[in-house]
Amino acid sequence: MRIERTLGLFAGGFAVAVILASGAPRAQQHSYTQQDIDAGHALYDANCGRCHNIDGAGVPGVELFKQFKRANSDDDIAKLIQSGIPGTAMPPHQFSTPQALTVVAYLRSMVGVTPASASAPAGGGSGLAGDAARGKVVFEGKGGCATCHAINGAGGTTGPDLGPAPPRAGGAGAGGRGGGRGAAPPTAAALERSILDPDADVAVPYRVFQVVTKSGQTVRGALLNQDTFSVQMRDQAGDLRAFQKTDLKEHGFQPSAMPSYRGRLAPQEVADIVAYLLSLRGQR
Amino acid sequence: MKRFVLADLKVGLYLFAVLVAAASLGAQSRAVTSERILKASAEPQNWLTYSGNYNGQRYSLLDQITPANVKNLELQWVFQVRSLGAADKFEATPIVNDGIMYTVSPPNDVVALDAVSGRIFWRYDYANAPAARVCCGRVNRGLAILGDRLFMGTIDGKVIALNAKTGAVEWTKQIDRPEAGFSITVAPLVVKDKIILGPAGGEYGIRGYIMALDPKDGSELWRFWTVPEPGQPGSETWTGPAWQKGGGPIWTTGTYDPDLNLMYWGVGNPGPDWNGDGRPGDNLYTDSVVALDPDTGKLKWHYQYTPHDEFDYDATQVPVLADIQFPEGTAPSRSGQQGQARKVLMQANRNGVFYVIDRTNGQFLLAKPFTKVTWADSWDPKGRPHRVQDPTQEGTLVYPNNQGATNWYSPSFSPRSGLFYIPTWADTFSSYRKTPGPESVRFTEGQMYTGQFPTMALPAMVGGATNNRRPQDGYGLIQAVDPKTGTQRWAFRMDDVTDSGILTTASDLLFAGGREGYFFALDAKTGALLWKSMVGGQVASGPMTYSVNNKQYVAVSAGNNTFVYALRQN
Numbered sequence: 017m018r019i020e021r022t023l024g025l026f027a028g029g030f031a032v033a034v035i036l037a038s039g040a041p042r043a044q045q046h047s048y049t050q051q052d053i054d055a056g057h058a059l060y061d062a063n064c065g066r067c068h069n070i071d072g073a074g075v076p077g078v079e080l081f082k083q084f085k086r087a088n089s090d091d092d093i094a095k096l097i098q099s100g101i102p103g104t105a106m107p108p109h110q111f112s113t114p115q116a117l118t119v120v121a122y123l124r125s126m127v128g129v130t131p132a133s134a135s136a137p138a139g140g141g142s143g144l145a146g147d148a149a150r151g152k153v154v155f156e157g158k159g160g161c162a163t164c165h166a167i168n169g170a171g172g173t174t175g176p177d178l179g180p181a182p183p184r185a186g187g188a189g190a191g192g193r194g195g196g197r198g199a200a201p202p203t204a205a206a207l208e209r210s211i212l213d214p215d216a217d218v219a220v221p222y223r224v225f226q227v228v229t230k231s232g233q234t235v236r237g238a239l240l241n242q243d244t245f246s247v248q249m250r251d252q253a254g255d256l257r258a259f260q261k262t263d264l265k266e267h268g269f270q271p272s273a274m275p276s277y278r279g280r281l282a283p284q285e286v287a288d289i290v291a292y293l294l295s296l297r298g299q300r
Numbered sequence: 301m302k303r304f305v306l307a308d309l310k311v312g313l314y315l316f317a318v319l320v321a322a323a324s325l326g327a328q329s330r331a332v333t334s335e336r337i338l339k340a341s342a343e344p345q346n347w348l349t350y351s352g353n354y355n356g357q358r359y360s361l362l363d364q365i366t367p368a369n370v371k372n373l374e375l376q377w378v379f380q381v382r383s384l385g386a387a388d389k390f391e392a393t394p395i396v397n398d399g400i401m402y403t404v405s406p407p408n409d410v411v412a413l414d415a416v417s418g419r420i421f422w423r424y425d426y427a428n429a430p431a432a433r434v435c436c437g438r439v440n441r442g443l444a445i446l447g448d449r450l451f452m453g454t455i456d457g458k459v460i461a462l463n464a465k466t467g468a469v470e471w472t473k474q475i476d477r478p479e480a481g482f483s484i485t486v487a488p489l490v491v492k493d494k495i496i497l498g499p500a501g502g503e504y505g506i507r508g509y510i511m512a513l514d515p516k517d518g519s520e521l522w523r524f525w526t527v528p529e530p531g532q533p534g535s536e537t538w539t540g541p542a543w544q545k546g547g548g549p550i551w552t553t554g555t556y557d558p559d560l561n562l563m564y565w566g567v568g569n570p571g572p573d574w575n576g577d578g579r580p581g582d583n584l585y586t587d588s589v590v591a592l593d594p595d596t597g598k599l600k601w602h603y604q605y606t607p608h609d610e611f612d613y614d615a616t617q618v619p620v621l622a623d624i625q626f627p628e629g630t631a632p633s634r635s636g637q638q639g640q641a642r643k644v645l646m647q648a649n650r651n652g653v654f655y656v657i658d659r660t661n662g663q664f665l666l667a668k669p670f671t672k673v674t675w676a677d678s679w680d681p682k683g684r685p686h687r688v689q690d691p692t693q694e695g696t697l698v699y700p701n702n703q704g705a706t707n708w709y710s711p712s713f714s715p716r717s718g719l720f721y722i723p724t725w726a727d728t729f730s731s732y733r734k735t736p737g738p739e740s741v742r743f744t745e746g747q748m749y750t751g752q753f754p755t756m757a758l759p760a761m762v763g764g765a766t767n768n769r770r771p772q773d774g775y776g777l778i779q780a781v782d783p784k785t786g787t788q789r790w791a792f793r794m795d796d797v798t799d800s801g802i803l804t805t806a807s808d809l810l811f812a813g814g815r816e817g818y819f820f821a822l823d824a825k826t827g828a829l830l831w832k833s834m835v836g837g838q839v840a841s842g843p844m845t846y847s848v849n850n851k852q853y854v855a856v857s858a859g860n861n862t863f864v865y866a867l868r869q870n
Contacts, residue, residue, distance in 0.1 A: 065753030107433035
C-alpha cells in the first residue's frame, strides 16, 4: 500500500466528489490511491464493521459516512483508530500508522454516499453481453429512463440520479441493490434485477408510505419511524404526522413508481442498459 | 403471680412484634450458600443466579401478578446508569437476595440497591485497562453470588470478588490478557464450591476455555479447553495450527443438572468467523453444547449444532433443562423409555434451529427451524446438519443473518404451559463473502481475526433511534414453540427485532421487550398482549422477578436504566 503525504486528489477525481458531497469542511490531509482505499476497506470490514456496520451507521450518533465528531485531520483520526476512545466501546486497534491511514482513506471515501443497509446480494442475471453505446440509446429513447432518472444531474428528478457517484443504495431505477456504502458497486445482475423488478428494493428516499385511517383519510409521505403500535411520518405537505395503528385500516409502503421493464424491453436491450450504467462507473 | 404472667405476656408480645418487624422490615440478608442456590425454587422471592435457577428456564413461581391484574402494574423505581456509551447495552440480569439487589452497570461497575426503594447501599466503580477490547460493546451480563461474595468478570480479562455487604474488593484475578482480545462478559455460574466461567474474544483469534475458580482466592481449579490441542479427543476436527486461534469463546451462562451432576455450556464461534479455509474440519467444540462434570471439568458428551461454521452462529444461547413426556410413536419417544418423561436440553440456536437433546447422553432428538433458515435443509439421525450454503467471493445470501435468529437473549420454558419461548429475529438475512484461501485472513494479536464482515439490513449491536425499514428486511417475534414437536404455537410480532430475554411466571404471564423500547406482558398460553410500558430505550436484558414483604416486583434493564414495576396499591 502507498500513502502519499501530499495534498491532492483521489485517483479518478474521487476526492472532488467526496468533498463536494460532504458539504462540510473536512481536514483531509493526504491523498489516497484506490489501492489505499481498498486496503482500508478490507481492514474496516474485518475490524470495524461489526459495530459500525458495513455502511458506517451501526453505532447510534456515530455516522462515519457523514463526519467525525472527535477528530478531523487524517492523522488525528488515524490516532483515534489506533488508541480507541477510553470510556467508550471504541477499542484500541493494533494498526500501524500506514494501516490506520488506509482505514481513514476508506472512511473518507464513504462520505457523501447515501446510507443504506445491505440488501439482497447480486446473483443470477441474464448473462447476455451488453453494448454500452446501444444502451445509452435505449436509456434515452425507447426505455424512457431519462424521463425520471438523471445522469450526473442531467435528466429527470423523480428517480435517483444514476451517475457514477450517488447512489449506491438500492434504486427505484438502476441505482443498484447489493449493498450500502462500503459494499461493492452494483453488479450487472443487480442492475438487471432493478430494471426488471424495481419494487424489490426501493432506495429509502424514494419509498412512499401510506396510511388509511378507519375514518377513511389517506395520508402519504415518508416513513420516519414505526413500531408495533404506532407510525411516525412526514406527509407530502411536509407536516409531521403520528398515528396509532389501532386507528388505521391499513398502512404500508406503496409500490415503486418505476414500472417493471420485463416484457417492455427485450433481454438484449436490458443488457445494453446495464452495460451503459456500468460504463458510467468505468466498469464493464 | 398473675401480675408476673401478664408482664411476661407483654414482654412476649413485644418480642413477637419485634421479630415480625425484623422479618418484614429491614431484615438481614442471609449468606447465599450453594445449598440455597441448589434449592432456589424453594425461595422464589429471590433470584440467586443469572437465569434464576440452575435449569435455565427463567420461570418464576411468583404469582401475585396475574393476567387479570397485570394491567395495574406501575413503576416503583428507576436505577439510572451513568456509564453507558452509544454502542453499549445494559445486559445484566440482577441478583436479588433477601431484599437486596446487586447489578452491574456497564461495563464493570457494581451496585447494591434496596430492592424496594431503588436507593443505593454502596457502589463499586471499576476502571478497565485501556487495553480492553470487545467485539460487540462493553457489556456485562451479571454477577454470581456465593456466601457473602459477589463475582464479576471484567472486559479487561479479570474476575473480581467483592464483599456483598461493603462492596470492598476481596480479591482480583487476572484470567487472561486483554491486549490479546480476552474479555469476560458472562455472568459466572456457581456450582457447589466453584465459580465457573470462560472468556469472550471469538473475534480476536483466542483459544477458548471453561474454567473453575476457587471462590476463596480465585485460584484455578480446572480448565476445559473448548478447542482441543493435538492428541486430545476432538483435535481430529482441526487441521494444522488453526486450533491455536480457533475461537470457542464462552459468553453466556450455562446450566446445571444436580441429579446428573452435569453442567451444560454453549460454546461460541470458531475463528476466523467468516472464512474457514484455514481450519478444515468440523472445528470441535465450537458452536457446540458441552456437558461437563463440575467437579473435574471432564467432558461427558457434546453435540455440535453448526459444524465448520462460517456464519458466526455461536451456540452460546442458554441450554434450557426440563423433563418432557413425548407423545408415543414419535421418534424421541421411541428412542427413550416408553411412557417416561425424558431429561432433555432445549436450545433455540443462533443458527435459526430449535433443538431438543437428551441431556443424559447427548442423543439428538429433534431439530426444527423456528424462522426462515437456508444454510441447512435437513439433519441425519445423529443430528448432523446437511449444510447447503457457504460464503462465496460474490456473496451468498443466507437466512438467518449474522446476528442470528436469536442470540444470547434468554429464552424461557414454562412447565405450566409446556411451551418454550424464543426471542426471535425473524426472516433476517446476510450476504456472506469471503476471499477464498486461508491467506486472505491474517492474524495479528489484538486485532480482529474474522474475514469479511457480512452485510446486514439491520443494525447488529444497538438498535437505531428510528426504524423505517421494510418488513422484508426482518422483524421481531416473541414466539412459543411446543418442544415436543418444534412447531410454533403462537407468535407476538414486533416491527423491530428484539435483544430482550423472556421471563415466565406461575401465573402464566410472560414478560419481554424489544428494540422499540416497549416492555410488555403477554399471556403465556396465547401470546395476547396484556400490558405494555414505553421505557424509552431498547430492552437488551433478561427480565426477572422477586418479592419483598410479600410484594412481587418485575425488573428489566433497558436503555440506560433498570425499571422496577409492581402492582398499584389501592
